[in-house]
Amino acid sequence: MKALRGWSAFLAAAISCALGVASLLHPDRNLPRVPSWEGLIAPLAGAPLPRGAAVALLARTGAGDAYNRFLLLEAAWRRPDVRWTPVQEFPLDSHCDAVVMTDDRPPAPGWRTTWESGKVRLFRRTSR
Amino acid sequence: MSAWLPVALSVLGGWGIARWHRRFSGAPGVVLGTVLWGVVLMGTSLAVLDVAGIRWTPALLAFLALLAAASGLLARPPAKPSRRREWTWGAIAIVATAARALPVAAVPAFGWDFRYSWGLKAKVFALAGRHDFAWLTRPPDWLAHPDYPPLWPDLIASGVIFGGDPATAAAAWQALFVVGIAAACWECSASAPAPVRALAAIVGAWIPVVFTPTVAYSGYAEPLIAFGISAGVAALLRMPPRNRGAWITAAAACAILATTKNEGVALATALAIATWWTASRRAALAVAAATVGSVACWRVAATLHGVQGYLSVLSPEWVGTRLLDLPGEIRAVATPTHVALLVAWAAALAAIRGSDAPAIRTIVGVWAAALVAAYLTSPLKLDHMLRFSLDRELAVLLPITVAVGLRNARFPGRAAVRPAPDSAPAG
Numbered sequence A: 001m002k003a004l005r006g007w008s009a010f011l012a013a014a015i016s017c018a019l020g021v022a023s024l025l026h027p028d029r030n031l032p033r034v035p036s037w038e039g040l041i042a043p044l045a046g047a048p049l050p051r052g053a054a055v056a057l058l059a060r061t062g063a064g065d066a067y068n069r070f071l072l073l074e075a076a077w078r079r080p081d082v083r084w085t086p087v088q089e090f091p092l093d094s095h096c097d098a099v100v101m102t103d104d105r106p107p108a109p110g111w112r113t114t115w116e117s118g119k120v121r122l123f124r125r126t127s128r
Numbered sequence B: 001m002s003a004w005l006p007v008a009l010s011v012l013g014g015w016g017i018a019r020w021h022r023r024f025s026g027a028p029g030v031v032l033g034t035v036l037w038g039v040v041l042m043g044t045s046l047a048v049l050d051v052a053g054i055r056w057t058p059a060l061l062a063f064l065a066l067l068a069a070a071s072g073l074l075a076r077p078p079a080k081p082s083r084r085r086e087w088t089w090g091a092i093a094i095v096a097t098a099a100r101a102l103p104v105a106a107v108p109a110f111g112w113d114f115r116y117s118w119g120l121k122a123k124v125f126a127l128a129g130r131h132d133f134a135w136l137t138r139p140p141d142w143l144a145h146p147d148y149p150p151l152w153p154d155l156i157a158s159g160v161i162f163g164g165d166p167a168t169a170a171a172a173w174q175a176l177f178v179v180g181i182a183a184a185c186w187e188c189s190a191s192a193p194a195p196v197r198a199l200a201a202i203v204g205a206w207i208p209v210v211f212t213p214t215v216a217y218s219g220y221a222e223p224l225i226a227f228g229i230s231a232g233v234a235a236l237l238r239m240p241p242r243n244r245g246a247w248i249t250a251a252a253a254c255a256i257l258a259t260t261k262n263e264g265v266a267l268a269t270a271l272a273i274a275t276w277w278t279a280s281r282r283a284a285l286a287v288a289a290a291t292v293g294s295v296a297c298w299r300v301a302a303t304l305h306g307v308q309g310y311l312s313v314l315s316p317e318w319v320g321t322r323l324l325d326l327p328g329e330i331r332a333v334a335t336p337t338h339v340a341l342l343v344a345w346a347a348a349l350a351a352i353r354g355s356d357a358p359a360i361r362t363i364v365g366v367w368a369a370a371l372v373a374a375y376l377t378s379p380l381k382l383d384h385m386l387r388f389s390l391d392r393e394l395a396v397l398l399p400i401t402v403a404v405g406l407r408n409a410r411f412p413g414r415a416a417v418r419p420a421p422d423s424a425p426a427g
Helices: A002-025 A038-046 A065-078 B002-021 B032-050 B059-074 B084-106 B114-127 B132-138 B149-163 B166-188 B194-205 B220-238 B242-260 B260-279 B281-304 B316-333 B336-352 B356-377 B382-396 B398-407
Strands: A056-058 A084-088 A097-101 A113-119 A120-125
Touching: A002 B194, A002 B336, A002 B398, A038 A065, A038 A120, A056 A065, A056 B281, A065 A084, A065 B114, A065 B194, A120 B336, A120 B356, B002 B032, B002 B059, B002 B149, B002 B166, B002 B242, B032 B059, B032 B220, B032 B242, B059 B149, B084 B166, B084 B194, B114 B132, B114 B149, B114 B166, B114 B382, B132 B194, B132 B281, B149 B166, B149 B220, B166 B194, B166 B398, B194 B398, B220 B242, B220 B260, B220 B356, B220 B382, B242 B260, B242 B281, B260 B281, B260 B356, B260 B382, B316 B356, B316 B382, B336 B356, B336 B398, B356 B382, B382 B398
Parallel strands: A056 A084, A056 A097
Antiparallel strands: A097 A120, A113 A120
16 A cells, blocks of 8 residues: 555656646747737837826727726726726717727827827827 | 846745744745745835835845845844754755756746736836826726735835846746745645655646746746646645734735735635634634735725726626626636646645635635636626636646645655644644
8 A cells, every 4th residue: 555655656746747747838839929909009008108197098999808907907007007997889978088999090189299109009189 | 137136035035034933833935935035025115115115226136136135134043943854855845946957947937928918017017116006097908907016016016126127027037936835735745754755746836737838828927827826725734723823924925816816816815714714713814814914005006097907797697698608618628737737626626635625615605606607797707717727727826736745645655744733833
């Protein structure tokens, strides 16, 4: 019984080590390590947004909820210094004075483009 | 390189505290003690500065770490007897551990939960120079888990505070955890011959699943949890009545676990219950106090600031439906890795005997119950949860359980050697 327990311990150790080595060979290891939306939102790093500003990210036309959700999180990753809110349309009645858009929609009345780079455009209110 | 500075400083400070700790019998060895106290030192420094309203700065963090290191020079830990025969096998264990730690250190973290939860919070905290409760109250998305205890983002944030990027900081800390898990497994198998101890250390360093270099694992909190529970179990098994050094280790490990993640809270609770069943009441009270205190500090702060997270669903209908679905869902998501993990678990548990068995069975039982409860009461889809977490959860506690099984193992043809040094005073 004692010897059996010993072999059992070695078997557990062997499987555990083998799984540790196998983790290096995981089939997903060669998949892209950055999300596909990273390039789309990357120019945001240079956007003139004051620290602590409340900024809305407009949902991308035609993209699914999951894509827009991760786009928002990527915006937060790029610019953790501002407060992000997801919106479907230009926020006419909210505390947000800045909107970031990643598609080609025209801005709503009362908003103007103040900065753009790549597909990223930053809008500010012209009036309240 | 700057992302490595807080890790290096923590190692220095941890070494200093570990020297004081080694004055008590049952304290861990130099390597495990250094990693354990390094993590505790950095986490505590950040928490205390935040509570005191002092902004986190590199100078302050460096000062506190160097102070701890300098104080260690004043401590005179009792000299331990030399173990010359272990040098060869110790060297093999070191090489195998380095072979795991270096690749972990070389790959900046890139997992999705790292990018959008742990690392994101680290960036936010580092920018604010404190725990930014305003952000946690209104995160861009609940995927960021604002209610989770903050130790892992705090450790990453320390690298950002020193000017590094969070991905490199996470990799640097995780390389340290590889060393810590290996050291805990080495110490846990103290009563075994040197070759078996080396094998235990290798099992620790090469922990399954949690260091997988893919977007589903990289930079996650599980390595920190695995280190915490490994250090805690190693301490628990060297806890005869007056081994105060072991109580302190277990309490520190519980503090790490309880401030890392909800799973960590469950494992700290399991360790506290196991201490109650198998060690002295005073030891159990110390471990329970560390667990409850750590959980309470964060929960009270988060609640006072209005931080919310996912709420568990406790309705009997919800829980009952998921309970019925659970076996089928597990079968649906099971992979060869899950099967191999379960076989390893079965073999590891079968190998444990004697006085070690009650403690380990208690921890594994409480952990398994907590895991099932989490799956049954979560508002998230069951198949999604199982697919993206079950293998990680099965892996965190495995290496130290295997190491416990190896404590009494002998290579065929070799006689038992010396008694465990665990219960001897550290001198």
